[in-house]
Every structure is written in structure tokens, then in C-alpha cells.
Amino acid sequence: MRSVLAIAQYEIQIGVRNRWVVLASVILFVFALLLVLLGSAPSGATKADGLSVVVASLSTLTVYLVPLIALLLSYDAIAGEIDRGTLQLTLACPVSRGEVLLGKFLGHLVVLAIAILIGYGVAGAIGFYFGENTDTTGLVDLGRLIATSIALGGTFIAIGYVASASVRQTGTAAALAVAIWLFAVVLYDLALLGALLVNPEGAFAKTIFPYLLLANPADAFRLFNLTTLDAGVPTGLAAGSSGLPISTHLAILSPFIWMIAGLAVSSLILRRVQP
Amino acid sequence: MKMILDTSGVSKNFKSVEALRDVSISIAPGERVALLGHNGAGKTTLLRIVLGFLRMDEGTVEINGHAPGSAAARRLVSYLPESVAFPKMLTGREIVSYYAKLKGVAKDEVMPTLEKVDLVDAADRRCGTYSKGMRQRLGLAQALVGQPQLLLLDEPTTGLDPVSRQRFYTLLSDIADKGTAVLLSSHGLSELEAKTDRVAILRDGRLVADAPLPELQLAAKLPIRIRIQSTTEDVEQVHNRFGGKRINGAAVEFVCAQPEKMERLSAISELGGAVTDVDVSSPSLDEVYRYFSLRDEQKGADK
Numbered sequence: 259m260r261s262v263l264a265i266a267q268y269e270i271q272i273g274v275r276n277r278w279v280v281l282a283s284v285i286l287f288v289f290a291l292l293l294v295l296l297g298s299a300p301s302g303a304t305k306a307d308g309l310s311v312v313v314a315s316l317s318t319l320t321v322y323l324v325p326l327i328a329l330l331l332s333y334d335a336i337a338g339e340i341d342r343g344t345l346q347l348t349l350a351c352p353v354s355r356g357e358v359l360l361g362k363f364l365g366h367l368v369v370l371a372i373a374i375l376i377g378y379g380v381a382g383a384i385g386f387y388f389g390e391n392t393d394t395t396g397l398v399d400l401g402r403l404i405a406t407s408i409a410l411g412g413t414f415i416a417i418g419y420v421a422s423a424s425v426r427q428t429g430t431a432a433a434l435a436v437a438i439w440l441f442a443v444v445l446y447d448l449a450l451l452g453a454l455l456v457n458p459e460g461a462f463a464k465t466i467f468p469y470l471l472l473a474n475p476a477d478a479f480r481l482f483n484l485t486t487l488d489a490g491v492p493t494g495l496a497a498g499s500s501g502l503p504i505s506t507h508l509a510i511l512s513p514f515i516w517m518i519a520g521l522a523v524s525s526l527i528l529r530r531v532q533p
Numbered sequence: 534m535k536m537i538l539d540t541s542g543v544s545k546n547f548k549s550v551e552a553l554r555d556v557s558i559s560i561a562p563g564e565r566v567a568l569l570g571h572n573g574a575g576k577t578t579l580l581r582i583v584l585g586f587l588r589m590d591e592g593t594v595e596i597n598g599h600a601p602g603s604a605a606a607r608r609l610v611s612y613l614p615e616s617v618a619f620p621k622m623l624t625g626r627e628i629v630s631y632y633a634k635l636k637g638v639a640k641d642e643v644m645p646t647l648e649k650v651d652l653v654d655a656a657d658r659r660c661g662t663y664s665k666g667m668r669q670r671l672g673l674a675q676a677l678v679g680q681p682q683l684l685l686l687d688e689p690t691t692g693l694d695p696v697s698r699q700r701f702y703t704l705l706s707d708i709a710d711k712g713t714a715v716l717l718s719s720h721g722l723s724e725l726e727a728k729t730d731r732v733a734i735l736r737d738g739r740l741v742a743d744a745p746l747p748e749l750q751l752a753a754k755l756p757i758r759i760r761i762q763s764t765t766e767d768v769e770q771v772h773n774r775f776g777g778k779r780i781n782g783a784a785v786e787f788v789c790a791q792p793e794k795m796e797r798l799s800a801i802s803e804l805g806g807a808v809t810d811v812d813v814s815s816p817s818l819d820e821v822y823r824y825f826s827l828r829d830e831q832k833g834a835d836k
């Protein structure tokens with residue numbers, strides 16, 4: 259356990275020192291602030307909490323941005339250390355490979371969590387103080403969004419490790435990470451949408467579609483956040499969940515299952531890696 | 534005496550490349566052994582097998598009785614790879630502290646270790662600003678922290694200037710005196726400056742020598758070169774007596790085998806005034822190394 263913490267602390271140190279934390283925080287803050295400013299334009303039509311409206315659009319932002327940041331943080335973790343020769347040093351010390359992976363995961367998760375907390379937290383606070391019709395429900399929604407965004411980030415950090423442990427070159431790992439992002443958050447949704455458009459009332463839309471939505475951690479994340487929001491917020495995607503066999507609150511399990519699977523698979527691959 | 538490292542009959546193939554063939558070598562606590570060999574001789578491969586990073590095809594390796602790569606073995610071993618790039622934004626002190634933590638070493642050993650490699654002044658500077666030699670010494674500090682029982686150093690002196698290299702070998706003797714065994718790889722005998730207890734030489738994956746340096750010098754049976762400075766009048770007589778070749782009109786140079794050396798020297802002194810000076814040169818370390826490390830056909834081609 260002591261080694262796990264040492265490795266986590268080292269990763270945080272590196273993340274802070276090479277400005278990763280600052281850069282990610284600024285990116286998240288700028289985009290979030292943009293949505294806050296757009297969302298607080300007086301609409302009049304809804305009675306929903308002003309901040310909750312912002313949270314709805316933030317959760318869509320998270321789906322694109324957080325997996326990308328998480329993958330950029332993690333693709334280098336193993337392939338890069340093989341490249342630079344530092345994995346040999348770490349593994350020459352009395353630490354197990356599982357501990358190395360876990361330590362890196364904790365460290366990267368903290369780096370990402372700090373960035374999300376700062377980026378969304380500050381933007382949310384601005385929205386809360388300057389927005390109209392804001393209440394504590396909005397704050398609760400924001401808190402839930404931040405917590406689940408960190409979880410979604412952890413999922414893609416773990417998936418990034420699978421890419422990083424599978425190849426020996428950082429460049430290849432980076433390409434793999436981008437491909438994963440493109441597939442999981444862009445192509446997957448486009449394919450689902452296309453299938454829905456072709457046959458909006460068929461068996462696919464009613465039975466398979468909800469499961470496919472749950473199977474993708476990013477979609478499941480969005481589903482959870484949107485359906486959990488105060489019912490007054492009009493969200494488009496919630497309708498798709500009507501055929502779900504389980505309560506939409508359980509959708510949040512999907513990212514966690516993927517996270518555990520990602521960690522398990524990458525630690526299995528790491529066992530065979532020659533540093 | 535119980536050996537800290539014991540390898541016997543180690544063989545390793547990479548597809549068609551035979552990297553190691555039946556290598557047996559043992560190191561006692563406190564012993565300094567140099568592992569020499571040409572590029573691709575298998576030095577790094579042997580070290581990586583001892584660390585448990587590579588699996589050997591045949592043979593056994595024990596580190597104080599433990600299997601390579603086991604937690605017990607790793608507690609005893611420290612490693613400095615051929616090339617390593619530390620995170621540029623971290624300071625030397627942060628990096629050594631990290632490895633100290635992984636090895637379970639107390640924090641207050643970090644600065645003394647940095648002092649050993651002469652990095653105290655640079656300890657709080659980012660290692661991205663270090664020179665090549667400083668980075669090499671940082672790698673060394675990382676390996677030294679925590680008093681390992683077996684140090685595996687892959688080309689530790691590359692990039693070090695003569696003064697740093699001197700300090701490195703002094704440091705090595707101090708460490709060995711405290712009982713740490715050292716196995717270090719290098720490219721030539723002259724680089725070692727005869728600072729190790731034993732020299733092992735790999736050639737194409739085979740161990741072709743494993744003995745103290747003086748023994749190797751004897752075993753190589755390389756000829757000794759004798760140059761006699763004479764006068765223009767007497768040079769002809771000297772040349773007739775010893776043969777060899779004439780140089781600059783007044784000198785004669787010839788070679789003789791080690792056992793004949795004293796006999797030749799007394800013959801030279803008998804010549805009296807015909808000889809003004811004598812220069813005897815034993816085979817250089819490089820020549821001894823070349824004798825062992827080059828294949829027979831290469832030896833012929835080089836002459």
C-alpha cells in the first residue's frame with residue numbers, strides 16, 4: 259500500500275509540475291463558462307432551476323471532453339515508461355505490477371479530479387451567483403455532475419491503460435487512444451442514431467437500443483445525469499430510456515463496470531510486458 | 534562462501550539470434566566484476582535475465598538463493614539501465630526520494646546518496662536541465678539508495694568525464710568494501726582502469742573469460758614489444774643480434790614472448806655501449822581485451 263501511495267503521489271507531482279492540471283482545468287473551465295453564459299440567457303419558458311439547466315448541457319460537454327482528457331493522461335502511462343526506460347527502474351524495486359497500475363490510476367484520477375473540480379466548480383459558482391432562479395437543487399445537481407464526471411474520467415483512464423500496455427511505442431498508444439475516443443463518444447452515437455432513424459418504431463428501438471445505450475459508459479453517464487436532473491429540465495435524450503429494463507439511476511453502474519474491467523485487463527496485459 | 538549471484542548454464546535466444554549460450558558466472562558479496570563484450574555480445578540481456586525481466590530458455594539464476602524477479606530478490610538488487618530518461622520537470626531530489634520510497638528506504642538517506650554522486654548542488658534543480666553526465670549520476674544515485682546487496686550497472690561510466698569516472702570507481706570500492714557485490718558492464722578493459730576484482734568477457738553470447746585482470750594478461754600470451762635505441766654505427770650489429778625491424782636508422786624494435794623477456798633484456802645489457810636506451814612495452818589492456826573479445830577470423834583481419 260505504501261508503494262501504491264508513493265506512485266500515486268509521484269504521478270500527481272508530475273501532473274502538477276508539467277502543467278497538466280492547469281491546462282485541463284482551464285480547458286474545462288472555458289467550455290463550462292461558455293455553457294453557463296449561454297444557459298443563463300433568460301428563457302422564461304422553463305421553471306427549472308437555472309443551474310440545473312446548465313448542468314444538463316455540462317453533462318453533454320463531459321461526454322466529449324472528459325474521456326479525451328482522461329485518455330491523453332493515461333495513454334503514455336506504460337508505453338511511455340517503457341520508451342524512456344523508467345519502467346525497468348520501477349519494476350526493479352520490490353513493487354508488484356498490480357501496485358504500479360493501481361498507484362498510477364489513483365494519481366491520474368486525482369489529477370483529473372482536481373481539473374474537473376476547478377473547471378466545473380468555478381464555472382458553476384459563477385452560474386450560481388450571477389444566474390437567475392438558482393437554488394440549492396442546482397448545486398446538488400452540479401455536485402452530482404462533478405462526482406460522476408470524475409468517475410467517467412476514471413473509466414477512460416483505465417481504458418487508456420489497456421491501450422498503453424498493449425503496445426511498446428508511445429506513438430502507437432496515442433493513436434490507439436484517439437481511436438478509442440472517436441469510437442466511444444462519436445461513432446458509437448452516430449451509429450445508434452442512424453439505426454434509430456432508419457426504423458424509429460421497430461424492435462431495435464424498443465429492445466436493443468436501451469441496452470446499447472447502457473453498454474457505452476459515456477452514454478450511460480449522460481443518461482444517468484439527464485434523467486436524474488429535476489424533471490422540469492427539458493432534455494431530449496431521456497425519452498430514449500423509456501424501454502430500459504432497469505431504473506435509470508442504475509445506469510451509472512456502467513462506467514464503474516468498465517473501469518473495473520479496464521483495470522483488470524490492463525493489469526493482466528501488464529503482467530506479460532517486458533520492461 | 535555463499536554467492537550473492539549464481540548463474541549456471543544460462544542460454545537465451547531471440548528468434549534466430551543466440552543472445553546467450555551456456556553462461557555460468559558467480560559473484561560473492563563485496564566482489565566487483567566487470568562484464569565486457571562487443572556490441573550485441575549479450576551483456577544487457579544477461580542483466581535483464583538476472584532482474585527477472587526476461588525469461589531464460591535454459592539454465593538457472595539465483596540471487597542469494599531467490600528466483601530472479603521475486604520480491605525477495607528485488608529487495609537485494611538495484612539496477613541502472615543503459616539509457617533512462619527521468620521526468621524532466623522533477624528535481625533530482627524528488628526522483629531519488631521516489632525510488633527510495635519504492636525500496637522502503639528512509640527519507641534521510643536521499644541527500645547522502647546525492648552527495649555520493651556529487652549532485653547536492655543540483656539536487657533542487659529540474660533534471661531536464663542536467664548535463665548528460667549529471668543525468669548518468671542521477672541514475673546511479675537511484676541505484677545506490679538503500680544499500681542494495683547486488684548492484685547491476687549497465688554501462689555506468691558512459692558520459693562521465695575522467696574526473697567523474699575516477700570518483701565513480703572510488704565510490705564503487707567504498708560500496709564493495711561494505712559488502713555490496715557489483716556487476717557492471719562496459720565496452721573495454723581500458724575504460725575500467727583495472728578497478729575491478731574480476732573481468733568476465735562475453736563474445737557472441739558465450740563467456741570466454743572470467744578471471745582477475747593479471748591472470749587474463751598472462752593467459753592471453755601476448756608478445757612484449759622491445760625497442761632498442763642504438764647509434765648509427767652500432768645499429769646494424771644490434772639488428773643482426775635480435776632481428777625485428779629497424780626504425781629511424783638508429784633504433785630496432787622486436788617482439789618476444791613473456792617468458793623470454795628477462796633473457797632478452799640481459800642480452801641487451803651485454804651489448805654495453807651499443808645500446809643507449811631500451812623501451813619495454815607490455816601488451817595494453819586494449820590488446821588483451823581484443824584478444825578475448827574478437828573472433829579468430831577478426832583477429833587475423835585486423836593485423
Ligand SMILES: Nc1ncnc2c1ncn2[C@@H]1O[C@H](COP(=O)(O)OP(=O)(O)OP(=O)(O)O)[C@@H](O)[C@H]1O
Nearest residue numbers: 547550551552570571572573574575576577578579
Ligand atoms: N528484445 C529483443 N528482441 C530481439 N533481439 C534482441 C532483443 N534484445 C536483445 N536482442 C539481441 O540479443 C543480442 C544481445 O543484445 P544485448 O543488448 O544483450 O547486447 P549488449 O552486449 O548489451 O550490447 P551493447 O554493448 O551494444 O549494449 C543482440 O544481437 C540483440 O540484437
Ligand SMILES: [Mg+2]
Nearest residue numbers: 576577578615
Ligand atoms: Mg547493452
